[in-house]
Amino acid sequence: MARTSAGSRLFDTVNAGILIIVALVAIIPFLFVLSGSFTASEELLNRGVVLIPTKFSLDGYRYIFSADTILRSLGVTVFITVAGTLINLIFTTLTAYPLARKEFWGRGPVMLLILFTMLFSGGMIPTFLVVKSLGLLNSFWSLLIPNAISAFNLIVLRSFFLQLPDGLEESAKIDGCNDFQILLRIALPLSLPALATFALFYAVGHWNTFFNAILYINDNTKWPIQVWLRQIVILSQGGVGDSQNMGADYVVPPGEVIKMAVIVVSTVPILLVYPFLQKHFAKGVLLGSVKG
């Protein structure tokens, strides 16, 4: 609209230039892994960074899909992510909403207790003991229940609920809604951006589940894909083979190509979720945090 001065144009150009560089820095590693996973291994070794492969190869993917393990683990991860995120959202909402209601007696102390868990956590061993004595070991529940509510997400969601106008609620009540109906018909639809954001947070967390699975689950058919991914990546760095002086249990590590193919297979599905939730993203986190 307004005529731009030379100085402002220069500023814009420099700005765009810097942003493009920053974007490239973020994107190139991904592209490298992606194209690397389609490259023949000799080329990868000799050329270093390959963005456009001259020798195309599907060896990495062939290796991965030759075993049923990775597909099964992928299935496990999808299940954990979907079921876990649902559980997270239901429990987080059911806790956050009452805590946002002014007529809920004793919400102060409850909030304090929740805050406390953010500052001090039990740690690995006590948590393990709890999981064990609840009989959750070796079942998917051990990955779904212990982290059902994230204290931080709960607090942000509660502030989101807090800023809903009281009048809305009152008029709903006058129209004959009970508390549940208010939550379902009024509060939740209005908090969709926040819910979408937390769904993404939780989903990524579940997708990356690794350590808990190792700790709580002995049956390797129930392991999520990250366990597999980590093993392959570490093997290919030669880090697991015992130190030089120790045993000869050395197994030929999977090549770089396989490593990259695994990274692609295990990260692309969750990356695909982002574009769909992206529009809610900034809005959800920001709105929730305005009134802390």
Place this chain on the structure above:
Amino acid sequence: MAVREIRRKGLLAAGVLGLSLVTACSGGGGGGSDSGPDTAGAPANSGSSTSAPVEITMMNQYLTAEPPKMDSEPMKLLQQYTNSKLNVTWVPSSSYSEKVTASIAVAGDLPMLMLVKDDRNPAIIEAARAGQFWELGPYLKDYPNLKSLDPGRLSNISIDGKVYGIYRWRPIARNGIIIRKDWLDNLGLQEPKTLDELLNVMKKFTTDDPDKDGKNDTFGIAFDSNSAQFNHFLSIMGGPNLWQYQDGKMTPDFMTKAYMDTLKLLHRMYVDKLFNSDFPVVKDRTTLINQGKAGVYIGAYDDLNARFTDLYKSNPNAKLDTVPNISGPDGKIHVQGGTGYNSVFMIPKTSVKTEDQLRQVLSFIDKLGDQDVLNLMTWGIEGKHYKVENGKAVRIDEQVYTDEVYNTLFQMMVFDGSKAMPGEIDPSVAKFNQLIKDNEQYAVPDPAQALLSPTEMEKGTQLDQIIMDARTKFIIGEIDEKGFQQALDNWRKSGGDKVIAEYEQEYAKTAKQ
């Protein structure tokens, strides 16, 4: 998990105590433990083949991408041979130590047989001292295979002089020199036999364009941040293996003259550009070999087969070969010795409650040393993985064997495979197997191997770091002898003096026993 740097506590080498016994016992048999309480009327072979299979639960690691399958044919045969029903929790090697630590801390959730990788770890030692594991020493003599376990190696795994585990046998010293044979031929050079000849070869590899591509793009030797190479040179120069014991005094290797000589040697090599100058940040030196940029590799001899496939892919004319270890300035060959084992099996008392149960578990391990089992692990199944020609086993397909047998069973390989039937193997493998065997006589032991120092357990990593930093700086010329001396003083003040004192005390104590 980065390649483990020197781990003084985990570090190999037969203890001096064991040294005298190693040679005596490598011929098999030997006295075994002749002390220990008398276990009256113990059946030497409990669980005869007619009785029902014994259920054994085990926690073990796997080093492949996928866990071994329990319903594979070799695994079934193993259970049949050992008359057991195995229930193994396979844990990926990348997370194994965490899993063990958590399991021990919680107890109550332990298997009957637990593979412990990091057996010199304070948590394990404390657990053993607190009586969480069975002391196995007194029982070993009742079993035909277990009683032939090497006392030197047993002493290496002992805690306060007691044996709480069954070690998994491995060669004492695997390290040696792997060299580009085609480069030697291109330049008309001989295999090096002495340090000077090796230096000469490396110099020619650097300057004389051994790959004949007209470009000055090669190094003599591939170097990375791993300590194994430095220690190898240190041994060649006649230095001790991490610690030296003399007249009641313990001295760490870096306080010896040989260490300073080695530092100077490497500094000279650095200045002459015999190795890659970015070595402090290089994690894996095999890459340089695979890229055809370096001609000498120092590491395990058996890496020859496992780690250089990419080289042949990109350069089918390349030829790598193992060469015998070279003699140092004193005209003798020295190689850094190892502990001779990799991980131990321990038996938790929470899961194995009675002595009868203990005997069942021990008898299972004992059977892993039977000839049938060793044949299975070494060769696989006849007709499927090997055939017999002239009384010798011949492998049918290396890859099939690796996938179906080696990767599945090798984590249970407790004994050395010498009882398995003789076989025809690839000449290059036969060669390095012989070299590894030869190394045994040149191995320099670490006198501190079986000694436990609380300070070292607590601060060992930081202490090692001080010296390693100074070492790197010296090699690249950032500090001189005086600077190294300062680092040394820093080491002593930061707890090194205490480590020395504790080792000396421990040494005196164990020597008395």
